[in-house]
Amino acid sequence: MSTPSDPIELTAEVTTALTTFRVRVPEETPPDDVVYIAGDNADVFGAAWDPAYTPMTNMGDGIWEWQVELLDGQVLQYKYARGSWDRVEQWGTISGMANRRVQILRLEDGTALVDNTSTEWASDAADETLAIQAWRDPLVASTVPAADSTGAVDAV
Template identity: 35%
Template structure:
């Protein structure tokens, strides 16, 4: 990510003279490489990076007499925002009319897939249970969105427990440890559906 590129490698085993590893970096494939760190473990995070730039890394082992192995195979990494897969699961009220489809609307244009912005009937969820609907979308980490659920029209937008207007739901995409994020929401009521009118 723009905050750092983390490298991991397999340890050298069976060499009692092993001291550690030199992490080496280049801005071009094949080098020349500059040593940016000497570590005793098998992981290093390079934080002296520029967003959008691609870096090329090799690692070599160093023993206690400062003899060095050959370079490892080269790996390349780009300092860019990572993609997060977000699964929205919403529980809707039992009063939801039979045959209805649940939609999500909001600043979805900030996510992947050229999704519409605030279109109440533009992005449908899939029913996964009697009162449960779900959709998985992707976007870049740190992206912030606001959203609401509808039944395809602003005339049937989600309402609060007392049939009150509710604020837009807010979410910031977070990569976490594996790039997946789970959001569980509940819609108490719908506008123009009992008990909120009609």
């Protein structure tokens, strides 16, 4: 039997990352609407799966952001909405109960970026990594009559 070795003390270090979620919304998104992020973890999103709880910041030019301190390696599911499940992103594979999924990867500067701004929808990239292509609710893209339309127009 050998003699006991010197005791070893280990301290586990929790590594976090200041994480920015960044998304591009469709051009037709009403300018007065607020974009929210809803997700599976109430400790992260403030409430679990509430489409009107965690507002994002409008950065202009169709870009919205939200920042939160997260654990390095943490896995989350989330969706973008405009205050209700009737006004949630719905397109491609992000439809119905399907969600976006991300694993947080801390960079050397202590930050992480979840970048959902690419509009390369025809690429091989997973839909969960791309910009929102469409909302569930139909949006009016234009109110200009077609060039060949006829009929009376009421002036307001």
